[in-house]
Amino acid sequence: MYVLVFILGAVIGSFLNVCSMRIPEDRSIIHPPSHCDSCQTRLKWFDLIPILSYIFYRGKCRYCGVKLSIQYPLVEFLNGALFVVFFYKFGLTLEFIIFSLVSSTLLVIAIIDFNTQLIPDILIIVLVILTIIYRIALIVAGGIILPVVKDGFFGLLLGGGVFFLIYFLSRGGMGEGDILLIAALGLLVGLKNTLLLMFMSFVTGAAISVFLLAFKIKSRKDAIPFGPFIVLSFYITVFLEII
Numbered sequence: 001m002y003v004l005v006f007i008l009g010a011v012i013g014s015f016l017n018v019c020s021m022r023i024p025e026d027r028s029i030i031h032p033p034s035h036c037d038s039c040q041t042r043l044k045w046f047d048l049i050p051i052l053s054y055i056f057y058r059g060k061c062r063y064c065g066v067k068l069s070i071q072y073p074l075v076e077f078l079n080g081a082l083f084v085v086f087f088y089k090f091g092l093t094l095e096f097i098i099f100s101l102v103s104s105t106l107l108v109i110a111i112i113d114f115n116t117q118l119i120p121d122i123l124i125i126v127l128v129i130l131t132i133i134y135r136i137a138l139i140v141a142g143g144i145i146l147p148v149v150k151d152g153f154f155g156l157l158l159g160g161g162v163f164f165l166i167y168f169l170s171r172g173g174m175g176e177g178d179i180l181l182i183a184a185l186g187l188l189v190g191l192k193n194t195l196l197l198m199f200m201s202f203v204t205g206a207a208i209s210v211f212l213l214a215f216k217i218k219s220r221k222d223a224i225p226f227g228p229f230i231v232l233s234f235y236i237t238v239f240l241e242i243i
Contacts, residue, residue: 002084002087002088005083005087006084009081009083009084013075013077013078013079013080013107014048014072015029016104017075020107020108023108023120024118036061038064039066041063041064050077051077071111079104082235083100083103086099086100086103086238089238099238102188105123105130113227113228117223117225119175119180124181127181128184128187131187134188135148135149151191152186155188155190155193156183156186158186158194158195158198159182159194160180160182160186162198175225175227178230182198182201185230189237196233197230197237200232201226201229201230201233204236205226208229212224
């Protein structure tokens with residue numbers, strides 16, 4: 001079963017690559033079908049086998065030979081692996097579906113924010129919709145309304161409030177997309193986990209930023225997007241719950 005879950009995640013990961021490239025350009029994620037951006041050749045099904053096609057064709061387009069980004073197999077593998085992690089935690093349940101879809105959305109957000117320093121509103125809306133479904137499911141399963149609503153609301157309020165305060169005091173040092181992202185995740189994970197999520201986002205952000213500056217991968221003048229750190233911290237938070 002874990003193999004099937006991994007394959008499902010890898011297939012969806014292939015679609016996430018398309019989303020991460022087309023959404024920032026306001027292009028349809030459905031039309032036109034998958035094609036080589038260099039020679040515009042429409043790809044056949046055997047060109048789109050997650051991970052394996054990249055390995056078999058040695059990271060190049062089968063038609064024009066242009067080198068393909070390593071992002072393709074990495075995202076496919078990572079999304080497959082994350083699906084397995086959530087399946088291990090939740091089993092074949094609605095929670096597995098919700099958290100897997102949230103995870104996939106977060107991967108797209110991290111890639112887009114890393115490349116463009118922007119977090120598209122449509123992806124935040126997707127997160128909120130998935131979170132509302134999750135909260136409703138908790139209410140139906142547990143038969144309690146107020147504690148579930150309060151936990152999500154205070155998580156949203158804490159995450160969004162703290163990041164808005166940082167945004168206000170730093171005069172834009174924190175992006176508006178980061179505020180919406182942490183608020184949406186706070187609504188999902190609740191008050192207690194929002195504290196851990198914020199703490200880990202600051203720790204990972206500081207550590208990785210120092211690394212990038214120390215090895216001159218980034219300069220002090222370069223913008224370092226914070227969204228990927230929030231996404232990474234979400235995974236750390238979920239992983240700590242699992243162990």
